[in-house]
Amino acid sequence: NAGVTQTPKFRVLKTGQSMTLLCAQDxxxxxxxxxxxxxxxxxxxxxxxxGEGTTxxxxxxxxxxxxxxxxxxxxxxxxxxxxSQTSVYFCASNxxxxxxxxxxxxxxxxxxx
Amino acid sequence: xxxVEQHPSTLSVQEGDSAVIKCTYSDSASNYFPWYxxxxxxxxxxxxxxxSNVGEKKDQRIxxxxxxxxxxFSLHITETQPEDSAVYFCAASKNYKLSFGAGTTVTxxx
Numbered sequence: 503n504a505g506v507t508q509t510p511k512f513r514v515l516k517t518g519q520s521m522t523l524l525c526a527q528d529x530x531x532x533x534x535x536x537x538x539x540x541x542x543x544x545x546x547x548x549x550x551x552x553g554e555g556t557t558x559x560x561x562x563x564x565x566x567x568x569x570x571x572x573x574x575x576x577x578x579x580x581x582x583x584x585x586s587q588t589s590v591y592f593c594a595s596n597x598x599x600x601x602x603x604x605x606x607x608x609x610x611x612x613x614x615x
Numbered sequence: 616x617x618x619v620e621q622h623p624s625t626l627s628v629q630e631g632d633s634a635v636i637k638c639t640y641s642d643s644a645s646n647y648f649p650w651y652x653x654x655x656x657x658x659x660x661x662x663x664x665x666x667s668n669v670g671e672k673k674d675q676r677i678x679x680x681x682x683x684x685x686x687x688f689s690l691h692i693t694e695t696q697p698e699d700s701a702v703y704f705c706a707a708s709k710n711y712k713l714s715f716g717a718g719t720t721v722t723x724x725x
Contacts, residue, residue, distance in 0.1 A: 545659070550712065607658060609658060
């Protein structure tokens with residue numbers, strides 16, 4: 503049972519390039535989330551999904567897009583990468599109720615030059 | 616939205632002593648309060664959580680207390696060990712979205 507799997511683990515981009523981060527979960531969870539983690543700022547919610555075909559904005563959505571075409575996958579896209587998007591990105595998921603623990607992936611370390 | 620403040624930002628304790636981390640939240644409707652431990656370069660991992668209908672919860676050396684009236688909750692680690700050294704995050708949730716504190720770096724001195 504893999505839990506939450508993120509790909510890739512590391513990536514270096516040039517300013518203006520685009521890329522997609524993939525999150526896959528095998529726990530049949532309804533809710534999925536994308537966070538970014540920067541030093542001294544904890545985890546901040548970028549976008550989230552409450553089910554297949556749904557997405558919603560979180561705390562820091564600007565510069566990112568997401569899609570949830572399949573229940574098990576949640577994609578995070580950067581259309582035109584900027585140095586301010588250098589961060590560690592975590593995906594998480596949880597079940598049907600709000601008071602269930604979120605399970606995190608191993609993270610993607612993204613550097614924008 | 617929810618605002619979670621966490622103190623202290625760093626904490627150094629002697630092995631065997633206790634460590635306490637405190638968090639406050641702003642939204643009285645928040646009803647779920649997890650604590651995560653994150654080791655360097657690793658994912659956040661849930662260590663304990665508490666729901667709003669409970670005032671205290673304990674799991675071996677770890678305990679969490681919740682004061683809904685004052686809107687604050689705390690993590691207590693007793694008999695600290697070197698493997699407790701990590702960054703600890705508190706969070707508060709209304710419905711399903713978590714708002715995290717900025718984290719506390721705990722160092723246990725041997």
